[in-house]
Amino acid sequence: MSQKELNYILKVLEEGSFSKAAEKLYISQPSLSEYIKRTEKRIGTPLLNRQANTVSLTEAGKIFVESERNIVRQRENTQRQINDLIHLDCGQVTIGVSVFRCKQFLTRIISIFKEKYPKVDVLIEEDVTENLVYYAEQSITDFSIVLLPTNIKSLNSVWLFDEKIVVAVAKNHYFIQNNILPVSFTRPFPPVDFSLFKNDNFISMKPGIELKKYFFNLCQHYGFSPRVVIETKSHEIAATLAGVGLGITIIPEYYAERDISSNQSLCYYHLEKGIEPRQVGLVYSSKKALSHAAAAFKDILVSEIRSKNDSQYKE
Template sequence: MDIKQLHYFAEVAKHKNFTKASQVLFVSQPSISKMIKSLEDELGVTLLDRSEREVILTDTGQLVYEKTLKILQLLEEIPSSVNELVHVQRGKVKMGILPTISALLFPKIVAGFKKTYPMIEIQMVEYTAKQVEMQIEQGNIDFGVTVLPVNTRLYQPVSLLAEELVVIVSAHHWLAGKTSVSLVELQHEPFILFTKEFVLHDIVWQACSQAGFQPKVAHMTSLWDFCCEMVASQLGVSLIPRSMANRLHHLSVHIVSISNPKIAWELALIFPRDKYLSYASRELIAYILANPPHQAG
């Protein structure tokens, strides 16, 4: 069974006449008759009652005709549907974001995108930076926001926000009156670290090791708010991105720059190098790159 068979059959059924169908299709009557006969043979039924002057649909012919009209209608809709999708009027995107950081940076970007493309559904799911890579690899999300470095053989990273890590201390800490500190000066301080699921844990641990010491871990957490509250309660110091530290006005904490060494923290958007990205995903990525987070409010 092919589309041409169904198309010829539908025209004959519509006009109830082979001659009229031939004129509409610009095909000879014998060719149409042969095509419909092959369809009947394939289905093992009689579709048309040819005994009368006017062609009449049999019971099975009526059923096939109704189904055929639906099929032909769907075929007609394909070009316009594809055109609509290609021009990003609709679609669905599933994006992985980092807890707290991305939530603070991306709402305005998404809101702006939705104004332009209201029919595109965007689902944002929170993961740690390490989980974002795994979720993309498993196909659970289309792309995501994470912290560099990443496996550049598998993922294409695009930098969104580059800044430094800073130390946050209690307002009563001896560092509270300083503007900067060398990392090695913190070797005897209790650290509030993030758990090993966070790239930030690895960055801080590596920086301390290169400075000649291992951080004295007072507590490890996966919660940003809890980490900052513990620092404010004088239970330890922590190293966090400056953009996050700048939002802690409600807590009794003080921000101290790290003079030596500078510890980079880079937020990046990543997507798979060798997997298909939907038109909607590509358009959202392009929009994010044109409106990077540090410019979004």
């Protein structure tokens, strides 16, 4: 039964006669009668008791009208839910991100998003880049914040910012104490020839963390094999260990800038020109359109980061 058929039957019941219902519906009485007869023929049984002074539903009519009312209510509820999603009065967005990126900028973006869309839930999947890329590819996350490029054709990517890597050296290191390297607590950090440290101990990230790959590629570029004495998953721990002289480490410049405000146990140096910074971006599956909630979050994330000119976000 269509919405029109249901409305016609209900109007006849409301007015108590076909003539009055036809008048309210702005159609002729014969047309209304014929329309309802066609409906009854299609159903296979009368839906209305036609008496001299009144009209009522048959038992079949009662069942059918109630069923159609439920269908209409369900249809309206479905449309209402869809409208809520479109207008972000409900919904959910799942973001893949490393612990470091979450601290670096994502918590602030979530706060901005929730202020604008308080009824949308934000879920976070924290993991290393390799897994985050997989989550995006499989649509486990709406999108993941990772290092670019991924070289995966089934993923769309959006560049966010370039990230420089700095070398962290204890301030009591031989090179600093003997003026081979300048004391460097503030930006702009001076450049350093990374091969100077080929005989030093190193603190590295653990396997699965992209900075470890970057570190070993860097050492290969400078023609030496590093002597790694400690591995960790944390930039903070790596910097702390370097600060007490246990080895040289490399960390994102964002962490260095945050660290120097409260700690001067380390000196920081930029890598020489020619060493490309890392690209940070977001990736999401090209096989599935972003939900309205995910698209709105992506737009806020990209806008906020690209418009932020301080070093917390971009170099």
